[in-house]
Amino acid sequence: MPTETRRCAECDRLKAERREAMERGDVSRVTDCIVLMGRHLREAHS
Ligand SMILES: [Zn+2]
Numbered sequence: 001m002p003t004e005t006r007r008c009a010e011c012d013r014l015k016a017e018r019r020e021a022m023e024r025g026d027v028s029r030v031t032d033c034i035v036l037m038g039r040h041l042r043e044a045h046s
Contacts, residue, residue, distance in 0.1 A: 006045055008044065008045075010040055010044065011037070011040065011041075011045075014033055014036055014037045014040060015037070017029075017033050018030055018033035018034065018037070021033060
């Protein structure tokens with residue numbers, strides 16, 4: 001796990017969406033969320 005970074009509303013939204021996708025077993029959506037989170041962290045928190 002990466003060290004905790006600053007959070008924002010977008011982080012919370014992506015995390016919630018990923019968790020819900022995992023609960024549904026929607027693997028492709030989970031992957032999307034991980035990609036979006038990585039991009040968001042680079043663009044908004046670096
Ligand atoms: Zn964020």
